[in-house]
Amino acid sequence: MSSDAHHSGISGLGGEVLEHTDVKVSHCYQCGKCSAGCPLSEEMDYPPSVIMRMLQTGNPSLEDKVLRSFSIWVCLTCEMCFARCPMSIDIPKMMDFLREKSLNEKKANPKAKEIVAFHKSFLDSIKYTGRLYEIGLFVDYKTRTLKILDDLALAPKMMKRGKLNIIPELIKDRSGIAAIFRKSNKKNKN
């Protein structure tokens, strides 16, 4: 927890960003180098430099738009923006925080339904077995998204090449994993 947030005069979501990630949105001078290098900026509703600007304004309606944006979900955390930013602003870290907050406040963009579903299915899979069970992941994902037909042809091809395990790998300390999940979810409810 950075004590800067108390004195810096940044309020609202920008202040929370500072408190949880040490990223100070006032450092951004809107050069746009992040958006220029972002591989997915053309698919985003608000490219990263625009997200920074929205957070700089402290305007609650813009902050809401940030949490409801598609940008934060389609962001790949490829770290290209951070590598090139002249002010060394850790945008990927900020994106992780915005994503978590967006989920907790149930503001995830509907267009990101598949992306969020994939992450949830992934985590659900490892919660019970400790290691990823790909078939389990696919089944869970298709249940969540109803995209039954997508990639259906892929499964046999993968199986033919020995890339798909029928039986999940279970680790011994599954209760330890469950405990980790429990503890981290409890934190999120706060």
Place this chain on the structure above:
Amino acid sequence: MSKIGVFVCHCGENISATVDCAKVAETAGKYDGVAFSVDYKYMCSDPGQSLIKSAIKEKGLTGVVVASCSPRMHEPTFRKACAEAGLNPFMCEMANLREHCSWVHEKGEATTEKAIDLVRILVEKVKYNHSLNEIKVPVTKTALVIGGGIAGIQASLDIANTGHKVILIEKDPSIGGHMSQLSETFPTLDCSQCILTPRMVEVAQHPNITLYTYAELESLEGFIGNFKAKIRRKSKSIDEKLCTGCGQCTTKCPVKKIPSEFNEGLGKRTAIYVPFPQAVPNKPVIDRKNCTYYIKGKCKVCEIVCPTGAIRFDQEDQIMEVEIGAIVIATGFTIKQPDFFPEYGYGKYADVITGLQFERLASASGPTLGEIRRPSDGKVPEKIVFLACAGSRDPAKGIPYCSKICCMYIAKHAMLYQHKVHGGKSYVFYMDIRAGGKQYEEFVRRAIEDDGVNYIRGRVSRIYEKNGKLIVNGVDTLLNAMPVEIEADMVVLATAGVANEGAEELAQKLHISYDPYKFFAEAHPKLKPVETNTAGIFLAGACQAPRDIPESVAMASGAAVKVAGLFSQDELTREPIIAVVNRQAPPVYSSCVGCFLCVSACPYQAIEKEEIKNRNGEVIKSVAKVNPGLCQGCGTCVAFCRTKSIDIQGYTHEQMYTEVMALLNEY
């Protein structure tokens, strides 16, 4: 019997906000030896000073303590006031109630108590003050100007025109600096060399200016009005008196492929060379690192073809000692090569160049005779992209400050390109446009409105080469950060302006301060831009911070006036706060035992040996003697002296002891 006057200043609210000034004055008034004590709102103002003067006259004061700001602020003011009232100025001391008390503490009793303590100890000290007289030293009326760019040239001419002598030294073979490399200057689009070269010639021909090129400062000693400089005249391997500048040697030299520094690596030069055709002096130098004779012992073609026999292979560097009274530093700046931006491909792709390289392409005397051509294949670029802030305003990789001149020269470059390549397309990726000078904003608007330069607000993420084109990936932040990709033929990077290599060493030789970026420090950023904290040394031009030509010229003239002002007096007065070795009556003569530890301790070589002789001329004892002209009053000798025989006037052992005891006795 002392009659001391205490004057406590409120300094507006600076002191009175946290210190009870009335109480301080009242308490001081009760001390033994204090004849007058008062507090007032602004002691440094006219009425404040009149208060002091009338008190001196009416009460017959023998000493004055002004309790106010730092002596660095107003000691001269109050000492002058005392002098005008007939009191020796060194009977006036200042208690610093502002920087040492009111500004650093909260309001309260403790703060006022501290203020009272500060006043008391100085009252006690002043009781032991003696009248002192200023020391006069002569002034050498010759100036040394280091650096022969536009700032150095201007300063030299201005000083020389006031009738004083100037020695101008320049480390390159010719004067002219970066201005001689430019093609045209903003905002007038004057041909740079056309306006510069007449001045260069004037410098060479001026009777009051002695010009040494290929020369650097070796060392400096002394103080204002009385410097001794050693100058290293690097060996040019030419006898300048015999050389006529005919150019036969440079034409015949077989080593022709050395990248030309003047052309920023875009052209080539020979080993014996004149940097550019309009060089002053127009005499060559031999680059020993690349000359076949110095490497292998062979060739000597230049010696063979020289009609006057001016080549001197055995010539050595010469060290010259000169006496000067003032120094103007005009060593300029350099650009930071942008190879630390691997994403822009500078150094990897031949067609990604710096702004200064673009100047050489655009210049009629450059490697392409003024045509804009790609270094890779010599073709004229149909699409050119300019990137602003390639190194400046970039804490992650470059430097955090703004280099000031780039917005203007980018507009100029884009305009020159449009004028030379009709139908060509130019783009500028910028973050802000800084065009604050006279006619500057209008100049940039011309580029956008009349010459059709495309300004895009956003930075470029990366540049890579594909099929002979440079793919520029940028963004337009004014259009919701829309990606902008341009297939360019050439990219020009606006590099950062940084301090010259060797700036730090030069500053240390001159004993002047410099900032973290190695730019030389001015004495006060607002009010003393051309002076340094070292008396007698002045600054002109971009060695202090990146700046354009009009500002460099203005600063150079400013520095010249300071020098002329210095030289307008025949003598300089120095403060008598210097060390003195005591003398006593015979048979002791002096408590000094002649160990001379002080002589080795003195950083200014200001202490000598003196022989005390009797009437018959026999030497009784050798003692130390301080040269009042050189002593800077640092006190190192006082700390070293084992017999306490040496003391600083105005800060004697007695005075210091009294201050400390005055502080402690209260408790």
Place this chain on the structure above:
Amino acid sequence: MTLGFYPGCSLKGSSREYAESVLAVAKAFDIILEEIEDWNCCGATAAHNMNKELSLALPARILSLAERQGFKEIVVPCAACYSRLTVTKHELGKDPALKASVTDANGLGYSGSVSVLNIVQMLDKYVTPNLAGRVVNPFDHKVACYYGCLLVRPHEILKFDREEDPQSLDALMLKAGATPIDWAFKTECCGAGLSVSRTNSVGRLSGKIIGDAKDRGAEAVIVACPMCHSNLDMRRDAINSYLGEKIDIPVLYITQAIGLALGLDRKTLGLQRHFVKVSV
């Protein structure tokens, strides 16, 4: 010579051939790679996108297990796992309060003493010094070395190679007898975790990568990350669809390429498991 080995979930399943080639190359140099006992999934992209505490606790458990087993160094061939483990080690090392809060959930003790090596670091340290003499079948092809995102960024934390135009894979391939080409997409993202949820984006991003490699005459693309391999190989249909043409350039793991240069058997290296036929 024994090193700790963290395969991660993909090396056990959809990128099994990577594990096969890593183990084959290690065996050829007498290096024993011992799997960390009872290792768990590091959480990959999903964890850090959804829950910070979880994204640190899962890798922390792995590091604690490695410590408990007495490993000084562990090899992590998957670039994403390498990134998560290194970032976790960095974050917990920086903030003692965070470390306490995260590691008390695993009840295993954590001191941050284990070194995390990516595949290139492992090869450079233990294989490269002896590689030159062992090459029997030089990999005499033009290769485009693809680093992806997480091997080289962010440099302040990973401190490996360099972010722009990295050279470590190129140097390795040179030693294996290949001709690494200079190309423009060494570190541009392949589309990462969007493989399932947004395959079109992967088609575009990976398509640009394959497209540039092809334009510059590459005969193979060399990778060091199972996610990148999956996107460039398994998703070749989406790539071809984006580029509007069918591209046959195979994608090999660095260890497969080195394995071939060492003369190891193609089946041992798992080359038959690829979607795009490995013609080199």
